[in-house]
Amino acid sequence: MVNSSVKGKCFERDVSKIMGKVTGHEHFRSPQSGGMSTNHSLNNFVGDVIPKIVFENKERQSYVVECKSVAKLNIQDIYNPTSLFYSYIKQTEEESEKINVFWYLFIKVNRKGIYLLMKEDTNELLDVLFCYICKNKTCLKLHTEKNIYKIYKIE
Numbered sequence: 001m002v003n004s005s006v007k008g009k010c011f012e013r014d015v016s017k018i019m020g021k022v023t024g025h026e027h028f029r030s031p032q033s034g035g036m037s038t039n040h041s042l043n044n045f046v047g048d049v050i051p052k053i054v055f056e057n058k059e060r061q062s063y064v065v066e067c068k069s070v071a072k073l074n075i076q077d078i079y080n081p082t083s084l085f086y087s088y089i090k091q092t093e094e095e096s097e098k099i100n101v102f103w104y105l106f107i108k109v110n111r112k113g114i115y116l117l118m119k120e121d122t123n124e125l126l127d128v129l130f131c132y133i134c135k136n137k138t139c140l141k142l143h144t145e146k147n148i149y150k151i152y153k154i155e
Contacts, residue, residue: 120148
C-alpha cells in the first residue's frame with residue numbers, strides 16, 4: 001500500500017513536468033504544498049505547483065495549479081455538488097481568487113488516468129497547448145449553475 005502523502009508528492013512532480021512541457025518554463029512543487037512550509041516568507045505562493053520564474057521573483061504568478069490524486073472518482077460525482085469532486089474545484093477556485101488569476105486542477109484517478117479541469121474562460125493559449133499534449137483531443141464541457149468547466153484527459 002502506497003502512502004497517500006508520497007503518492008500526492010509524486011503526482012505533483014508529474015504535473016510539474018507537464019506544466020514545464022506546456023509552458024516552456026520549469027515548474028516544481030510549491031514550498032508550502034501539503035503544509036510543507038512554516039516559513040512565513042514562503043506564504044506568497046499559491047497552489048501545489050509553481051513556475052521556477054515565480055519562485056525566483058522574476059515574474060508574477062499568473063495561474064494556480066492544484067493537484068489531487070484519488071483512488072476513484074465516480075461519474076455520479078459530477079451530479080452531486082457536495083461530492084469530493086466539487087470540493088476540489090471549490091478549493092482551487094478559492095486559491096486562485098487570493099491572487100485573482102486563472103487556475104488548473106489536475107486530478108489523477110488510479111488506473112484511469114490524469115484529467116485536467118479548468119474554467120471555460122481560462123487562458124486560450126494554454127488551453128490550446130494543453131489540448132495539443134492530450135492523448136484524447138476531446139474536451140468535455142461541464143455546465144453548472146455558475147460556471148462552465150472544460151475537462152481534458154491528459155494521460
